[in-house]
Amino acid sequence: MAISNRVYEVMMMVCVFFVVSYSLFETGEPPLTLDYYAKTCPNVLQVVRKEMECAVLSEPRNAAFVVRLHFHDCFVQGCDGSILLDDTITLKGEKKASNNIHSLKGFRIIDRIKNSLESECPGIVSCADILTIAARDAVILVGGPYWEVPLGRKDSTTASYELANTNLPSANEGLLSIISKFLYQGLSVTDTVALSGAHTIGMARCENFRERIYGDFEATSDTNNPISKSYIEKLRSICPQVGKAAENNITAMDNVTPELFDNSYFHMLMRGEGVLKSDQELYSSLLGMETKALVKKYAADPLAFFQQFSDSMVKLGNITNSDSFFTGEVRKNCRLRLCSLVITKLTLNRSIYLAAFL
Numbered sequence: 334m335a336i337s338n339r340v341y342e343v344m345m346m347v348c349v350f351f352v353v354s355y356s357l358f359e360t361g362e363p364p365l366t367l368d369y370y371a372k373t374c375p376n377v378l379q380v381v382r383k384e385m386e387c388a389v390l391s392e393p394r395n396a397a398f399v400v401r402l403h404f405h406d407c408f409v410q411g412c413d414g415s416i417l418l419d420d421t422i423t424l425k426g427e428k429k430a431s432n433n434i435h436s437l438k439g440f441r442i443i444d445r446i447k448n449s450l451e452s453e454c455p456g457i458v459s460c461a462d463i464l465t466i467a468a469r470d471a472v473i474l475v476g477g478p479y480w481e482v483p484l485g486r487k488d489s490t491t492a493s494y495e496l497a498n499t500n501l502p503s504a505n506e507g508l509l510s511i512i513s514k515f516l517y518q519g520l521s522v523t524d525t526v527a528l529s530g531a532h533t534i535g536m537a538r539c540e541n542f543r544e545r546i547y548g549d550f551e552a553t554s555d556t557n558n559p560i561s562k563s564y565i566e567k568l569r570s571i572c573p574q575v576g577k578a579a580e581n582n583i584t585a586m587d588n589v590t591p592e593l594f595d596n597s598y599f600h601m602l603m604r605g606e607g608v609l610k611s612d613q614e615l616y617s618s619l620l621g622m623e624t625k626a627l628v629k630k631y632a633a634d635p636l637a638f639f640q641q642f643s644d645s646m647v648k649l650g651n652i653t654n655s656d657s658f659f660t661g662e663v664r665k666n667c668r669l670r671l672c673s674l675v676i677t678k679l680t681l682n683r684s685i686y687l688a689a690f691l
């Protein structure tokens with residue numbers, strides 16, 4: 334016991350040393366590069382692709398889970414794997430934040446990729462980079478565009494439940510509020526519309542579309558059209574107006590080609606049949622002249638959508654938190670900070686000693 338505690342103390346000091354020395358001596362962020370792992374883990378892209386192929390082949394919705402995970406990671410402290418951290422006694426994670434709880438999934442897919450990469454090249458590839466590559470592969474595997482992924486992110490040693498609550502957009506939020514959340518991250522109105530096109534795959538839960546289907550759905554869609562009428566009836570049967578029983582009943586956000594990454598989401602918006610209020614507002618809000626024009630453009634021109642989606646995903650992946658570059662680490666297990674392993678063990682036996690430290 335004494336020996337192992339000594340080991341933890343040394344590791345703790347090493348952690349603290351790195352944190353202090355990095356933050357003191359470094360300024361400016363090193364750029365991400367396409368060949369970041371060329372020498373240290375040359376097979377990284379193949380390993381991620383193989384795992385993603387298995388995951389998406391067995392369940393197409395896994396593609397949607399992973400794309401959304403990446404988005405929710407990047408909007409909170411930058412793309413630093415903070416979304417992947419589990420709650421512990423010393424860390425309140427992001428998984429229970431309002432837009433994540435009962436909703437975000439796919440963590441086990443990332444665990445599986447991490448395990449493969451730890452046997453291929455231990456301690457080299459960050460969880461934040463894994464998530465970025467996996468999201469790109471997810472999109473390709475369901476028929477979407479390819480883009481090259483800049484790499485070199487570090488994993489955070491922190492997470493932010495508070496920022497997860499404030500930065501992430503939600504289903505019933507108005508257009509201007511959503512756009513301002515994207516602008517805050519350095520993303521444009523064009524990025525907002527193109528990235529929303531990710532809703533061409535995946536599902537939404539009743540609690541996120543109830544307000545819309547008992548609200549302005551009939552006003553935006555054509556209720557004289559029998560197809561449109563039966564669609565809203567279907568949505569209402571999945572999600573009754575009252576009661577909690579159907580809260581986790583789900584429906585596809587693109588009801589035409591739910592498992593295919595295409596531009597039919599934008600056609601839905603033009604028919605006024607967007608499932609989420611936040612989706613339909615891109616086309617129907619009186620304040621959304623620019624977003625409406627973009628919706629029309631991507632509905633008419635699938636290649637323009639694919640091109641912009643790729644560019645916007647690279648921009649999304651570029652959101653960084655300068656802290657994580659210097660205090661960041663490469664986790665062994667995406668759910669746990671390296672240093673926290675040390676801190677937790679020490680806390681058990683040495684809480685007084687630790688209190689002096691922190």
Ligand code: HEM
Pocket residue numbers: 394396397398400401404435436437502503504505506511525528529531532534535536537538539541609611
């Ligand atoms: C524009 C603001 C956005 C809002 C308000 C929003 C909101 C939502 C909501 C409420 C859901 C359903 C969650 C549930 O019911 O459990 C959802 C699902 C999803 N979102 Fe977004 N989202 C936005 C933008 C994005 C972006 C930028 C991406 C990725 C680039 C994205 C990817 C996804 C995916 C793939 C799903 C389906 C997940 C699944 O099948 O479980 N969303 N989003």
Ligand SMILES: *[C@@H]1O[C@H](CO)[C@@H](O)[C@H](O)[C@H]1NC(C)=O
Pocket residue numbers: 364365366483644647648651
């Ligand atoms: C993203 O970051 C990379 C490297 O840091 C840079 O080369 C590229 O221009 C950036 N792309 C966008 C769209 O911001």
Ligand SMILES: *[C@@H]1O[C@H](CO)[C@@H](O)[C@H](O)[C@H]1NC(C)=O
Pocket residue numbers: 570571572573578579582
């Ligand atoms: C959930 O949706 C199904 C249709 O997909 C519906 O038959 C069922 O009644 C819904 N559950 C509740 C509790 O409303």
Ligand SMILES: CC(=O)N[C@H]1CO[C@H](CO)[C@@H](O)[C@@H]1O
Pocket residue numbers: 334678681682
């Ligand atoms: C004195 C004391 O509390 N020792 C504990 C230190 O932690 C290990 C587990 O990590 C326990 O087994 C010891 O009992």
